[in-house]
Amino acid sequence: MRIMRLATRQRELLLNEHKTLILCVDDEELPLTLRKLVLEKQGYTVETVRSATEAMRTLSDHPVDLVLTDQVMPGGTGTELAQSIKKRWPELPVILISGVNTIPPDAMYADMFISKVEGPAAMCAKISAVLAARRCSSL
DSSP: OHHHHHHHHHHHHHHHHOOOEEEEEOSOHHHHHHHHHHHHHTTOEEEEESSHHHHHHHHHHSOOSEEEEESOOTTSOHHHHHHHHHHHOTTSOEEEEESSOSOOTTGGGSSEEEEGGGOHHHHHHHHHHHHHHHHHHTO
């Protein structure tokens, strides 16, 4: 009986070791840092990059569970990044976040659009929902 409990506990520890890794993309340091802090407080592991080019390089180097990208950035919009990601990794969830409350016409490449005015709680809830949907679809 004790051996079974130990084996079950070891499996639980292994499952809990994999924290969800979110790649945050934003050209502005302050919003990037704030998003990172909020998401880490929710238990996620967060990696940050400052451009679409850096994001694609990071994704080529190692897998992530979700990409959260700002829409308006110099050198490439969030929707352009989402389109590039979906071409290479169609199952990878991409969420656009923007201070502009209008959904961009080419937002169809993203899995969700979040307005920055919705606040951190809504952002976390929507990220959680997208990740849960991904887990359900991969079963």
